[in-house]
Amino acid sequence: MCHGVVGSTEPSRTGTDAEEFAFFVALYPRLRRFAAVVADADMDPDDVVQDALTSALVLRPLSELDHPAAYLRRAIVRCVANRRRRARTWRRLLPQLAAGHVSEDHYPSDLAVLDHLSPLDRAVVFLLDVEGLTGPELATQLGVSPAAVRKRASRARAQLRSLLDETTSAAEPLPEEA
Amino acid sequence: MNRTSDILEERAERGHPRGDRAVWSAAVAESRFADEAVGRRPATVFRITVAAVAVALVAIGVVGLGRIVATDDDAALSAAEPGDDIDDGLPAPILIDGGRLGPRGVQRPLGADVDGVEMRTGPEDTASVVFADPADPFAATIVGLDLLEGGGFRPWGANLSDAPLEDTTRHAALTENGWGLSPESGLVEVARIESSTLDQLRFGWQFDFELGGGDRVTLQAEPVESPGVGEWLWISRVAQSAPSSPTVMAVPVLDTTGYVVTVPGQDGDEGVIWSDDAFVYRLTADRIEDDTAVPVDTTAHLDRLRLVDRGTWNEEVSAASQRGAGFSLSGLLVLLAILASLVFFVWHRLRWPAALLGFAIVTLVVWGSVPLRAGPVVFAAVVLAASWALHRRRWFSPRQGRLDPEHDGGDDRASSPGAAGHERR
Numbered sequence: 185m186c187h188g189v190v191g192s193t194e195p196s197r198t199g200t201d202a203e204e205f206a207f208f209v210a211l212y213p214r215l216r217r218f219a220a221v222v223a224d225a226d227m228d229p230d231d232v233v234q235d236a237l238t239s240a241l242v243l244r245p246l247s248e249l250d251h252p253a254a255y256l257r258r259a260i261v262r263c264v265a266n267r268r269r270r271a272r273t274w275r276r277l278l279p280q281l282a283a284g285h286v287s288e289d290h291y292p293s294d295l296a297v298l299d300h301l302s303p304l305d306r307a308v309v310f311l312l313d314v315e316g317l318t319g320p321e322l323a324t325q326l327g328v329s330p331a332a333v334r335k336r337a338s339r340a341r342a343q344l345r346s347l348l349d350e351t352t353s354a355a356e357p358l359p360e361e362a
Numbered sequence: 363m364n365r366t367s368d369i370l371e372e373r374a375e376r377g378h379p380r381g382d383r384a385v386w387s388a389a390v391a392e393s394r395f396a397d398e399a400v401g402r403r404p405a406t407v408f409r410i411t412v413a414a415v416a417v418a419l420v421a422i423g424v425v426g427l428g429r430i431v432a433t434d435d436d437a438a439l440s441a442a443e444p445g446d447d448i449d450d451g452l453p454a455p456i457l458i459d460g461g462r463l464g465p466r467g468v469q470r471p472l473g474a475d476v477d478g479v480e481m482r483t484g485p486e487d488t489a490s491v492v493f494a495d496p497a498d499p500f501a502a503t504i505v506g507l508d509l510l511e512g513g514g515f516r517p518w519g520a521n522l523s524d525a526p527l528e529d530t531t532r533h534a535a536l537t538e539n540g541w542g543l544s545p546e547s548g549l550v551e552v553a554r555i556e557s558s559t560l561d562q563l564r565f566g567w568q569f570d571f572e573l574g575g576g577d578r579v580t581l582q583a584e585p586v587e588s589p590g591v592g593e594w595l596w597i598s599r600v601a602q603s604a605p606s607s608p609t610v611m612a613v614p615v616l617d618t619t620g621y622v623v624t625v626p627g628q629d630g631d632e633g634v635i636w637s638d639d640a641f642v643y644r645l646t647a648d649r650i651e652d653d654t655a656v657p658v659d660t661t662a663h664l665d666r667l668r669l670v671d672r673g674t675w676n677e678e679v680s681a682a683s684q685r686g687a688g689f690s691l692s693g694l695l696v697l698l699a700i701l702a703s704l705v706f707f708v709w710h711r712l713r714w715p716a717a718l719l720g721f722a723i724v725t726l727v728v729w730g731s732v733p734l735r736a737g738p739v740v741f742a743a744v745v746l747a748a749s750w751a752l753h754r755r756r757w758f759s760p761r762q763g764r765l766d767p768e769h770d771g772g773d774d775r776a777s778s779p780g781a782a783g784h785e786r787r
Contacts, residue, residue: 220373
């Protein structure tokens with residue numbers, strides 16, 4: 185699970201487990217899609233969702249969170265970032281051991297280019313372009329300023345376009361010599 | 363942009379969803395376990411509290427270690443190594459049958475100039491003169507006159523059942539040697555201690571023997587500069603400090619004659635006193651009842667005294683000192699275990715350190731002879747419990763932290779979306 189979320193107390197479960205579960209069921213499909221985008225290709229989206237949910241439940245019941253969906257999305261982003269950081273640390277400390285875990289994509293695809301973006305960049309682009317959130321809404325969801333959202337979105341989109349163009353040009357067959 | 367959306371949409375649908383119920387069940391189970399298994403970074407106040415407790419325990423440990431080193435380095439012990447045949451400055455090699463010198467059961471004179479504290483106010487006494495029956499000095503009335511600076515005297519007495527001290531001191535008269543008793547008293551001078559009471563209070567050797575069942579005997583040995591006055595030194599001390607005049611009775615001790623001193627109305631006795639050419643000895647006995655030493659009849663243990671050879675005595679003394687050092691080290695290890703338990707318990711919320719902590723505290727409580735008292739540890743445990751309760755309630759944490767994963771105070775550097783977004787590409 186994700187470490188570092190505040191609140192060591194055991195959840196004070198005011199609602200019943202059934203109510204809490206129903207609360208989560210309503211959130212799960214969107215969270216799972218979000219996690220699938222934000223997480224790296226070698227991470228299981230459900231694992232990330234579970235980590236984020238665990239960190240929330242350790243804190244308190246979902247029904248008592250001010251903005252549970254926003255909380256869980258931000259927790260997902262943070263979990264993914266932490267996992268990436270830990271993976272980097274292991275690769276640095278034990279390069280030989282970690283070498284076996286570095287997945288080389290032998291079949292590059294458009295999906296793979298997303299892994300070149302940071303988790304937060306992927307989250308921003310996904311929520312804006314797919315989920316249809318507005319800039320201010322996204323800023324609230326992710327806890328950053330609207331200006332930061334605009335700047336990050338613009339930069340991420342440009343990077344994504346560039347990466348897709350590189351992928352396309354690399355995939356096109358060489359022109360036949362006359 | 364459509365292509366980007368398509369990619370993102372395809373990415374969002376990747377994999378095979380485990381299902382909301384499976385994810386929920388696993389998260390709920392993990393959340394209920396996480397508090398113990400993983401733990402959280404404590405609040406700052408909590409960390410400070412734990413650090414203070416840790417520093418206190420370490421300080422106690424360092425002080426204890428210092429005491430061990432100081433004790434072991436004492437030069438006097440080196441004179442008691444097995445095989446040595448050094449009698450100078452050592453009391454007679456006396457051991458107790460069925461008894462063992464306890465840890466730290468040997469205390470040595472710290473130095474020839476270490477004297478007792480002044481026992482009373484008023485004029486200093488310059489000498490003590492003891493008067494008794496010349497036929498059997500210890501069997502009948504004993505009267506002592508402490509001669510004071512500037513004239514005058516302070517009387518004390520023993521075996522006064524037949525004659526109150528006031529009656530006897532009516533025979534006091536000033537002579538050319540100072541105050542004395544006239545012949546009408548029927549007493550003659552039997553000893554003259556040419557020094558003040560303060561000078562007489564010179565610490566000597568002490569040996570604490572454990573007999574089991576809470577019974578202990580203590581043997582004290584003080585060097586005597588003036589042969590023949592050793593017993594009178596102890597009798598005068600007891601007489602001067604006791605609420606009523608003591609009685610003195612002869613008893614056989616180690617092929618010589620000793621004297622048991624008893625204060626009427628008090629439990630047990632004040633010990634048995636005897637002397638040789640160099641030392642005056644005092645044997646006392648008591649029993650530990652509810653952490654209180656209750657004096658008992660010392661004469662019941664006299665037949666257990668054994669005069670052994672010097673080598674055997676040296677071995678026993680050295681072994682006692684090593685046991686004392688071992689006990690100290692054990693106490694230090696227990697404290698270190700407690701310290702480790704505190705750290706692991708509060709930091710990682712693991713159960714086994716908590717169990718270790720409990721074991722260590724129980725050890726301290728049960729093992730009462732650990733030199734470092736359980737008080738600091740109990741105090742540390744109380745502080746720990748209080749800080750633990752505070753930490754559980756997060757009283758010192760910002761409320762926002764409850765609702766916002768950014769305010770986690772944790773060690774994850776990428777604990778905020780901003781930080782997460784600044785990963786290197």
